[in-house]
Amino acid sequence: MDSADEKVVVVILVAGPSKGTRFRPLSFNTPEPLFPLAGQPMVHHHISACKKIPNLVQVFLIGYYDEREFALYCSSVSNELKVPVRYLKEDKPHGSAGSLYYFRDRIMEETPSHIFLLNFDVCCNFPLLEMLESHKAYGGIGTLLVIKVSAELASQFGELVADPASQEVLHYTEKPETFVSNLINCGIYVFTPNIFSVIQEVYRLREEKAYTRNLPNYESQQFAIRSLPTDFVRLDQDILSPLAGKKQLYTYETTEFWEQIKSPGMSIKCSALYLSRFRSTSPHLLASGDGNRSASVVGDVYVHPSARVHPTAKIGPNVSISANVRIAPGVRLKNCIVLDDVEIMENAVVVNAIVGWKSSLGRWSRVQADGDYDTKLGITILGESVTVEDEVVVINSIVLPNKVLNLSMQEEIIL
Amino acid sequence: MKALILVGGFGTRLRPLTLSVPKPLVDFANKPMILHQIEALKAIGVTEVVLAINYQPEVMLNFLKDFEAKLEIKITCSQETEPLGTAGPLALARDKLIDKSGEPFFVLNSDVISEYPLREMIEFHKSHGGEASIMVTKVDEPSKYGVVVTEESTGKVERFVEKPKLFVGNKINAGIYLLNPSVLDRIQLRPTSIEKEVFPEIAAEGKLYAMVLPGFWMDIGQPRDYITGLRLYLDSLRKKASPKLAAGTHIIGNVLVDETAKIGEGCLIGPDVAIGPGCVVEPGVRLSRCTVMRGVRIKKHACISSSIIGWHSTVGQWARVENMTILGEDVHVCDEIYSNGGVVLPHKEIKSSILKPEIVM
Numbered sequence: 001m002d003s004a005d006e007k008v009v010v011v012i013l014v015a016g017p018s019k020g021t022r023f024r025p026l027s028f029n030t031p032e033p034l035f036p037l038a039g040q041p042m043v044h045h046h047i048s049a050c051k052k053i054p055n056l057v058q059v060f061l062i063g064y065y066d067e068r069e070f071a072l073y074c075s076s077v078s079n080e081l082k083v084p085v086r087y088l089k090e091d092k093p094h095g096s097a098g099s100l101y102y103f104r105d106r107i108m109e110e111t112p113s114h115i116f117l118l119n120f121d122v123c124c125n126f127p128l129l130e131m132l133e134s135h136k137a138y139g140g141i142g143t144l145l146v147i148k149v150s151a152e153l154a155s156q157f158g159e160l161v162a163d164p165a166s167q168e169v170l171h172y173t174e175k176p177e178t179f180v181s182n183l184i185n186c187g188i189y190v191f192t193p194n195i196f197s198v199i200q201e202v203y204r205l206r207e208e209k210a211y212t213r214n215l216p217n218y219e220s221q222q223f224a225i226r227s228l229p230t231d232f233v234r235l236d237q238d239i240l241s242p243l244a245g246k247k248q249l250y251t252y253e254t255t256e257f258w259e260q261i262k263s264p265g266m267s268i269k270c271s272a273l274y275l276s277r278f279r280s281t282s283p284h285l286l287a288s289g290d291g292n293r294s295a296s297v298v299g300d301v302y303v304h305p306s307a308r309v310h311p312t313a314k315i316g317p318n319v320s321i322s323a324n325v326r327i328a329p330g331v332r333l334k335n336c337i338v339l340d341d342v343e344i345m346e347n348a349v350v351v352n353a354i355v356g357w358k359s360s361l362g363r364w365s366r367v368q369a370d371g372d373y374d375t376k377l378g379i380t381i382l383g384e385s386v387t388v389e390d391e392v393v394v395i396n397s398i399v400l401p402n403k404v405l406n407l408s409m410q411e412e413i414i415l
Numbered sequence: 416m417k418a419l420i421l422v423g424g425f426g427t428r429l430r431p432l433t434l435s436v437p438k439p440l441v442d443f444a445n446k447p448m449i450l451h452q453i454e455a456l457k458a459i460g461v462t463e464v465v466l467a468i469n470y471q472p473e474v475m476l477n478f479l480k481d482f483e484a485k486l487e488i489k490i491t492c493s494q495e496t497e498p499l500g501t502a503g504p505l506a507l508a509r510d511k512l513i514d515k516s517g518e519p520f521f522v523l524n525s526d527v528i529s530e531y532p533l534r535e536m537i538e539f540h541k542s543h544g545g546e547a548s549i550m551v552t553k554v555d556e557p558s559k560y561g562v563v564v565t566e567e568s569t570g571k572v573e574r575f576v577e578k579p580k581l582f583v584g585n586k587i588n589a590g591i592y593l594l595n596p597s598v599l600d601r602i603q604l605r606p607t608s609i610e611k612e613v614f615p616e617i618a619a620e621g622k623l624y625a626m627v628l629p630g631f632w633m634d635i636g637q638p639r640d641y642i643t644g645l646r647l648y649l650d651s652l653r654k655k656a657s658p659k660l661a662a663g664t665h666i667i668g669n670v671l672v673d674e675t676a677k678i679g680e681g682c683l684i685g686p687d688v689a690i691g692p693g694c695v696v697e698p699g700v701r702l703s704r705c706t707v708m709r710g711v712r713i714k715k716h717a718c719i720s721s722s723i724i725g726w727h728s729t730v731g732q733w734a735r736v737e738n739m740t741i742l743g744e745d746v747h748v749c750d751e752i753y754s755n756g757g758v759v760l761p762h763k764e765i766k767s768s769i770l771k772p773e774i775v776m
Contacts, residue, residue: 018762024776028434398776402425413774415430415758 007057008132009112010050011103012043013096014087014120016064025383025400026264026356031069033061033120036337037267038274039285039302039320045274046118047077047085049126057110059085061120062099064092096235101199108193115195117235119187123270124258125277126188131252135190138167138250141243142195145188146251147258151179157260158185158236160244162251169249172241183251185236186258195239202238206230264354265379271337272318275300287315295327328363335371345390353380356401362390369396377411416461417512418521419493420452421504421590422468422475428637431743431760432725437471439525440478442708443635444648444689445673450482452523455531457488461521464488465511467504469495502609505594506602513596524590528644530630530651531591539626540593543569546622548593549614551586552632560587561610565625572623575615589628638741642704642721646687661685667703679715691726714750722754725761739772 014033023032034041040048043061050056059081061070070087078085086106094102100117107115114135116128127145135143146160159180161171173180207230233239243249257273259266278285279300287303289295295309299317303309307325315321319333322340327333330347339357344350346363352371361367365388372378380394383401388394393408400415426438433441439449453464468475472494479490493508505512505522512520519540521533529552540548549572551563557579564573564584576583588610601613617623631651633644649669652660661670665678668686672678676690679698684690688702691709696702699716707713710727717730722740730736731750740754743761748754752765756772759765763775 021760021762021776024760400427400430403427413776415427415774 006113007055007110008053008114008116009057009107009110010046010053010059010116010118010128011100011107012046012059012061012118012120013099014043014061014063014065014070016090016093018093022262023264025381025398026267026354028401029357029384031065032261033063034069034073035267036320036322036339037123037261037271038278039304039322040274041073042123042261042267043120044077045123046120046126047081049128050083050116051081052129053116053132056083057112058107059083060103060107061085061087062090062103063087064090093232095232095238097199097202097239098231098233100235101196101203101233104196108196113192115191115193117189117191121261122187122258123261123273124186124188124254125256127252127254127256128188128190131188131190134167134252135192135250140168140192140250141198141248142189142191142240143250143252144169144240145186145258146183146253147186147255148182148253149184151182154179154182154184159183160185160251162253167250167252168247169240169244169251172236172244172249174237174241183253185240186254187260189235198239198243199233202233203231263373263376264381265373268318268335268337268352268354268379269373271320272300272335275302275318275320278302289315322357352378354382356382356384356386358384359386359388361388362392364391365389366393366395368394377413416459416518416520417463417465417514418456418461418523419465419467419505419508419512420449420523420525421501422449422466422525424470424498426470426636429641431741431758432723435726435744435761437468437474438636439466439468439475442691442706443528443641444645444671445691447478448528448635449525451528452525452531453482453486453488453490455533456521456523457486459533459537462489463511464490465508466490466492467495467499467508468492469498498606499604500606500608502602502607502613503605505599505609506604506607509599513599517596519593519595522592522594524634526634526636527590527632528635528648529589529591529628529632532629533591535629536591536593536626539570539624543571543624545571545617545624546595546620547598547614547617548624548626550589550591550628551625552589552628553585554587555585557582557585557587562586563588563625570624570626571621572614572618572625574618575610577611586625586627589632590634591628638723638739641723642687642706642739645689645706646704649687649689740769 033043067089074085074087088103090099131143158174159176160169160183161181163170259270261270287297287301289297295311295313295315297316301316302320304323306323307321309327310329312329313327313331315333318335321338324341325338326343328346331344332349334351336350337354341358342355344361348361348365350367352369353367359382367380369378369380377396381398385402386399387404389406392405395410397409397412403414422439426433429438440447472492483490562576562579562584563586631647633640633647635641635644653669661672665682666685670685671689673692675692676694678696681699682696684702687704690707693710694707695712697715700713701718703720705719706723708726711724712729714732716732717734719736721738722736725743728742728746730748733751734748736754738756740756741758743759745762746759748765753768755770757769757775759775
């Protein structure tokens with residue numbers, strides 16, 4: 001096939017509000033996929049990576065959020081990318097493979113030769129071009145991005161065993177209880193269009209099973225007991241697992257960073273990874289300053305052009321400051337994300353925290369956490385429009401929108 | 416006659432319920448909180464009610480159109496663009512409250528539930544001839560509130576004491592006022608407190624009088640008081656021998672059941688329970704001291720006490736839910752789960768037990 005005919009479509013699964021409850025209180029007014037990491041919406045990092053792909057014809061965001069939530073973002077990023085970026089709304093969740101299959105006609109509109117499938121909640125450097133090249137060389141139906149992690153971490157994800165010579169996927173298990181492998185599925189795939197036939201076959205088999213479900217046997221009862229409806233098809237368990245060992249699935253291993261953004265606190269860790277990557281890919285996005293004409297900057301810091309930071313403030317490492325933020329004299333920010341329209345007053349300190357849109361932190365206030373990304377209260381999160389009064393200390397806490405904190409607190413969730 | 420209901424802000428103390436609807440629309444005894452007040456005002460001839468709000472006016476306005484039609488009373492909103500405190504909103508709504516009649520107008524606090532003896536209050540106001548009347552209620556722990564010190568015989572207010580450390584009296588401001596239009600001349604359009612600035616001024620001139628509220632009173636702005644308030648409210652229905660209270664061998668004490676709710680065999684319901692429209696209570700369920708909101712399904716053999724179950728939630732078979740468990744809208748507690756004081760935000764599924772009070776986001 002002539003490489004000019006090899007059109008590529010990228011599909012990003014963005015899920016919907018029910019999955020978004022894990023991102024509360026930040027997801028109350030912004031869908032999780034649009035939450036900013038290193039100053040850009042979560043999925044923007046995926047979409048920016050797509051620029052590298054030659055012959056990219058379309059990008060689809062598939063999810064079950066309301067269309068309005070993505071309308072603005074899609075039109076602005078289409079402009080920037082010069083490639084149509086469209087949001088396709090499912091009426092209900094169909095599972096990762098089910099969603100892909102549900103929109104197969106739209107996806108195949110321009111007869112792409114390859115289809116990327118990306119999960120919105122992964123943070124990595126997206127080696128899409130390298131994956132595509134490897135995939136073409138392997139000649140299978142799909143190639144998964146994989147990474148080696150520690151054995152204990154591996155059990156939280158899909159573990160796979162790959163043939164060291166051919167890179168073929170020999171075995172795949174989702175969240176196993178015993179150790180299978182320390183190679184995990186990163187949630188980034190490239191497929192050839194015959195993946196749709198594979199999914200179709202699974203649907204067909206289910207139809208058959210459902211038909212025979214009237215017979216009282218154990219297996220059909222098991223299927224009925226499972227709370228997933230028959231049209232919910234998961235890519236990993238239902239499609240890829242059966243394909244292992246059949247010379248259809250291959251792996252591309254990345255040695256760069258990879259994280260899954262499972263909680264609001266993780267967004268600080270992932271922000272740091274992306275900010276550090278900016279140093280090599282887009283250094284102009286990072287702030288700098290030495291305290292003379294502009295604030296002292298330590299490490300990787302992003303400051304939106306409309307934000308105002310007083311020169312006596314010290315910012316970083318790992319700080320992202322969004323639009324219209326005002327940082328007063330003597331403020332110290334470290335390992336935090338400050339969202340739009342926040343005002344932080346004189347001499348306040350913010351460490352290991354996310355400060356929600358339109359919030360206000362008083363003079364000498366202190367918002368901090370121990371920085372443990374794995375615990376519920378390890379990163380302090382202030383929702384939208386939270387006011388922390390002068391000299392108040394908030395440690396390891398989560399505060400829902402529209403609250404005024406006039407007393408110090410530790411380890412609390414404030415509704 | 417006119418009235419103003421101070422609705423105020425975000426209702427954060429009643430979360431997670433107020434994450435789904437604005438506070439005045441949260442159901443209490445099977446009726447939106449604010450409807451209790453609007454009905455009481457309508458009953459004594461108020462023709463127009465102004466709601467002072469600063470949050471989600473669109474959601475409110477939709478509901479209000481419904482009530483307006485059903486009750487034949489005019490309901491308007493006065494929206495604050497910045498929080499104006501407890502007196503500022505009156506200045507904002509000035510034009511709506513004053514008409515040529517010069518009649519006094521009522522001001523109610525939307526979090527309050529009580530007998531609403533408004534007719535008696537009008538009589539009291541006429542008899543003392545002062546500028547403003549307020550209802551006061553007797554409480555056990557006055558230091559939690561603002562105490563109103565009055566002259567025994569006349570009810571003339573001598574002074575207000577905010578959260579007194581020593582005992583000065585046991586009557587507190589019940590949040591129900593009847594004010595002459597001249598009071599509006601004392602209020603500027605800025606954040607102002609009626610208890611701290613306006614009333615003390617009127618009291619100093621000897622023109623403020625307090626009437627002791629007969630019957631029950633509760634500020635139901637937070638879950639614990641909401642549950643206590645339901646007990647007091649149902650108790651008052653019992654005293655009036657209200658036909659609305661349910662009866663039957665499966666009912667203990669005061670229980671309110673909406674006519675569209677279904678209750679199965681072998682249940683024991685009460686005391687102090689309210690079951691909302693469209694609810695399904697399956698056989699063998701025990702409910703006590705709880706509120707079950709619209710569209711909830713309680714499955715077989717479950718046991719719920721001292722809790723609030725939010726709209727369209729489900730409680731699984733053999734589940735036990737107690738000790739101030741508050742389920743937001745569309746929360747599903749799986750079979751056999753135990754919840755001890757779980758506070759669950761909307762659209763969640765509870766698959767493992769909550770052994771001690773915890774917020775589930």
